[in-house]
Amino acid sequence: EPEVTQTPSHQVTQMGQEVILRCVPISNHLYFYWYRQILGQKVEFLVSFYNNEISEKSEIFDDQFSVERPDGSNFTLKIRSTKLEDSAMYFCASSAQRGSGRFGELFFGEGSRLTVL
Amino acid sequence: KQEVTQIPAALSVPEGENLVLNCSFTDSAIYNLQWFRQDPGKGLTSLLLIQSSQREQTSGRLNASLDKSSGRSTLYIAASQPGDSATYLCAVKTDKLIFGTGTRLQVFP
Numbered sequence: 001e002p003e004v005t006q007t008p009s010h011q012v013t014q015m016g017q018e019v020i021l022r023c024v025p026i027s028n029h030l031y032f033y034w035y036r037q038i039l040g041q042k043v044e045f046l047v048s049f050y051n052n053e054i055s056e057k058s059e060i061f062d063d064q065f066s067v068e069r070p071d072g073s074n075f076t077l078k079i080r081s082t083k084l085e086d087s088a089m090y091f092c093a094s095s096a097q098r099g100s101g102r103f104g105e106l107f108f109g110e111g112s113r114l115t116v117l
Numbered sequence: 118k119q120e121v122t123q124i125p126a127a128l129s130v131p132e133g134e135n136l137v138l139n140c141s142f143t144d145s146a147i148y149n150l151q152w153f154r155q156d157p158g159k160g161l162t163s164l165l166l167i168q169s170s171q172r173e174q175t176s177g178r179l180n181a182s183l184d185k186s187s188g189r190s191t192l193y194i195a196a197s198q199p200g201d202s203a204t205y206l207c208a209v210k211t212d213k214l215i216f217g218t219g220t221r222l223q224v225f226p
Contacts, residue, residue, distance in 0.1 A: 029193045033214070043161070043206065043216040056213055091160060093214075104168065106214055110160035 002026045004109035006092050012115045016081050023092030031077045033093040034067065034107065036060070043091065049075065050068045054107045082116045089113050119144045121209055122215035129223045135190060136191040138220045140207035145185050151214070152181050152192050155207040160207065166194070197224045 005024045011020050025032050034046040047057040049067055066078045075094075079086055090113075093106040120143045132135060140150070149168045153161040165174045167190070174181040178195040190207055194218040202223045208216045 033212075042218055045213045045215065048213060058213075062187075093161075102166070103164040104210060105151060106165060106208075106210075107163060108153075108161040113158075 025094030
């Protein structure tokens with residue numbers, strides 16, 4: 001079955017550094033998402049992306065965060081200046097277009113663990 | 118604001134038992150509800166998706182029901198196995214997917 005892939009699986013960075021997390025969604029999907037999970041806490045929504053623009057974002061997704069779909073396959077999350085509290089597991093997800101039998105079902109990647117020191 | 122709660126928070130059972138995991142949500146205006154499995158340190162695996170117009174979905178030993186008007190869903194696991202040990206998350210979709218707190222399940226031989 002097709003899957004969402006994420007790189008890197010683990011990144012350690014110094015506070016204040018820029019980080020880019022990469023995702024390859026399922027190939028025929030049109031809706032893309034980033035979520036995060038701080039250790040021991042709930043999975044939290046960050047941002048959704050459709051038709052080359054952000055469709056929704058949470059309060060967490062401030063000016064330090066940005067997303068981009070630089071080509072037809074990748075979807076990236078950039079954190080410009082990392083803070084200690086950005087340490088979390090970041091999950092990318094994608095879902096199919098309307099009319100698909102699985103419309104509305106989100107498929108998640110394995111996650112990228114970010115550790116900010 | 119949509120809130121999703123799951124009980125119990127943790128469950129430890131012997132192999133072979135039939136289990137019921139509960140999920141409740143505060144706003145019934147949802148598009149769908151999805152159940153996930155998460156192994157420690159791993160990603161989220163979609164188990165079942167129930168559209169708002171549906172009452173239940175089945176996949177193998179798993180059966181999920183949805184009562185939208187009362188804001189409840191249950192995940193039924195038949196004949197549990199040690200390999201079922203994981204955290205089970207429910208999530209409801211409004212304009213975004215909102216997750217519950219999870220039920221950590223351990224099935225021992």
